[in-house]
Amino acid sequence: MSPLATHGLGKRFRREWALRDLTLEIPPGAIVGLAGPNAAGKSTLLALATGLLAPTEGTISVLGRDPLRDPGVLADVGYVAQGAPLYRSFRVAETIEFVRRTNARWDDEIVGELLTRIDSSSRVASLSEGDRARLALALVLGKRPQLVLLDEPFASLDPLAARELLQLLMDGVAETGSTVVIASHVVADIERVCDHIVLLTGGGVRLEGSVEELLDTHRLLTGPRRPLGAIRGVREVVRERHSGRQLTLLTVVEGPIVDPSWTVEPVSLEDLLLAYMAPERLPAPKTPEKVPLRWHG
Amino acid sequence: MAWVTWRQHRPQLVAAAGLLFALAAAALGTRIPIEAAFHRESLAACLPPAARTGCDIIVPHFEAEFGGLVTSVRVLTVLPVLAGLFVGAPLLARELELGTYRFAWTQGVTRRRWLLSKTALLAAATVIAGAAASAIVMWWRAPYDILEGRISPSSFDIEGLVVPAYALFALVLGVLAGLVFRRTVAAMTATLLAFGATRFLVTEFVRPHFLAPLHRVVLATDSGRGPGDWVLSDTLVDGGGRQITAAREDLAVTHAQLAGIDPHTYIVTLGWKRLIAYQPAGRFWDFQLLEAGLFVGLAALIVLVTVWLVRRTAT
Known part of the structure; x- marks a missing residue:
């Protein structure tokens, strides 16, 4: 059973669709990077998964249950909303007590380990951004959730703190084999740990798959500038870039590129995601009749 | 949830206790001279059927002496709405305003249980505080009420069962307003207006008809006012x-x-x-029961609406 699955999911705010016709199935145990530019629908998807929002159309299932009709499922979901909202007037110890008392399953040990550095009598409002994010993460891991949903957990953190937090998260879920979904518009934050990517743009899935599979099927082609036609071995050109007399293509390949005028290189996950995220789309390829494409083997 | 409720509403509960304490102290201090005058003048003997002479002088004199004080106690009419303004309205509005509902509502305790537990515990505290305030006022006004009765609005509204009922109504009204308006200040304003309007309408148009009024025909020159009516x-x-x-x-x-x-x-x-x-004065408890029942019924209705809405709240 997929820990997070949607079918034809859509959410409209007034007239704007934040998410439309989204069909997904996250594999169990995956560490999912939910990528996409701002306003792509990442937060909306996570809010739908926690029942904080109701879908306008379609369905969403979390651990096989409907989060809106059956909110008890949230006992098995650890969610950190954007900005890690906590009660600012609470002390750290009180915040932990709050979560302990509002959850049937609670692991003090893991929370203690994560928070050794933080004084439990200090107020949440007085914590640094890094410590607050750490506290929010500890509260989530203390629930021993089957599904962890993090909405922009690193937005306000410096890169070092972000890396540390990510490490804590990975250690925390390593034993339980939980599925993790990390929504982030900063690709660098998620590429280090994710083994599965869901890329949203404009409220729909632009790209989905395991990292391995995505890296396998994408190649960067570099060669002299020329009019473009079909290239043997290339199924789709995702993006083209000209620099001087040089042409660089990000492509989805379906076989070996035999044309020797192309230098074929693997692509990094970050470049791949950025290419898909960029707003402008590739113009339609020019028709082959006008230009003889002799270099096509 | 009891700990959670206590932790989040500690300031309000402490303030309520402080307020009750101050009220009790003030009542204790000011009642002594009233009590003394009541006994000095043997006012009890003026109760119908009037057994002694001079009551037509003594009673108005007594009433005039403490009239200012008794009138000023009417300000306690505002007490119940405080539960709505400072406990009810922020309950959901603050969570929605600050975004902490995304933390609170995604724990193992469901949103509905969270709301019902908090509301139930705070309702219990509100009813206890309202009953205590009412008891203090009733004890304080007792010498005056014996002579004047307590069914007219100036005393009816601050005594008996209606005080905790009003407070309960104000509390849940505030919770609903917080859910609808999502801003604490807006919710407080709405609570105040809706509570005031409901109380006014009930006092003016519903309460007089709880039971069919009695009629009395007197000489045009008579005062015509029986005591306590x-x-x-x-x-x-x-x-x-x-x-x-x-x-x-x-x-x-x-x-x-x-x-x-x-x-x-x-x-x-x-x-x-x-x-x-x-x-007639003798209908006081009947009317108290009817009006308290009306407000408790309204409160129950509001809770149902709130629970129904909170599940459907898209945020």
């Missing part, structure tokens, strides 16, 4: 029982003045009487 209307009628219009009354008064007769005497000679509609 709540007078709903007081009109002049002619010998045939028809109501005298203001114009007809003016005409009669002018006529008497022109003729050099005392208008009161003239009206009596015309055979005009006064028809008084009233609720």
Whole structure:
């Protein structure tokens, strides 16, 4: 059973669709990077998964249950909303007590380990951004959730703190084999740990798959500038870039590129995601009749 | 959830306890002279059937002496709405305003249980505080109430069962307003307006009809006010029982003045009487039960609406 699955999911705010016709199935145990530019629908998807929002159309299932009709499922979901909202007037110890008392399953040990550095009598409002994010993460891991949903957990953190937090998260879920979904518009934050990517743009899935599979099927082609036609071995050109007399293509390949005028290189996950995220789309390829494409083997 | 409720509403609960304590202390301090005067003048002996003479002087004197104080106690009418403004309205509005609902509502305790537990615990505290305030006021006003009755709104509204019922109603009204308006200040304003309007409408248009009013016909010159009654209307009628219009009354008064007769005497000679509609003092507890029941019923309805809405709240 997929820990997070949607079918034809859509959410409209007034007239704007934040998410439309989204069909997904996250594999169990995956560490999912939910990528996409701002306003792509990442937060909306996570809010739908926690029942904080109701879908306008379609369905969403979390651990096989409907989060809106059956909110008890949230006992098995650890969610950190954007900005890690906590009660600012609470002390750290009180915040932990709050979560302990509002959850049937609670692991003090893991929370203690994560928070050794933080004084439990200090107020949440007085914590640094890094410590607050750490506290929010500890509260989530203390629930021993089957599904962890993090909405922009690193937005306000410096890169070092972000890396540390990510490490804590990975250690925390390593034993339980939980599925993790990390929504982030900063690709660098998620590429280090994710083994599965869901890329949203404009409220729909632009790209989905395991990292391995995505890296396998994408190649960067570099060669002299020329009019473009079909290239043997290339199924789709995702993006083209000209620099001087040089042409660089990000492509989805379906076989070996035999044309020797192309230098074929693997692509990094970050470049791949950025290419898909960029707003402008590739113009339609020019028709082959006008230009003889002799270099096509 | 008890710990959670206590932790989040500690300031309000402490403030309520402080307020009750101050009220009790003030009541204790100011009641001593009232009690002393009541006994010194043997006012108990003036209760109907009046057994001693001079009551027509002593009672008004006693009432005048403490009238200012008793009137000022009417300010306690505002107490119940405080539960709505400072406990009810922020309950959901603050969570929605600050975004902490995304933390609170995604724990193992479901949103509905979270809301019901908090509301139930705070409702219990509110009812206890309301009952305590009501008991203090009833004890304080007792000497006065014996003479004046307590069914008229000036005492009815701050005594008996209605006080905790109003407070409960205000509390849940505040919770609903917080859910609808999502801003604490807006929710407080809405609570105040809705509570005030409901109380006004019930007092003016519903309470007088809980039981059919009684009628009494007296001489036009009589005061006509039995002790402790709540007078709903007081009109002049002619010998045939028809109501005298203001114009007809003016005409009669002018006529008497022109003729050099005392208008009161003239009206009596015309055979005009006064028809008084009233609720007798003895219906106090019946009315208390009915009105408290009405407000508790409204409160239950509001809780149902709130629970239904909170599940559907898209945020």
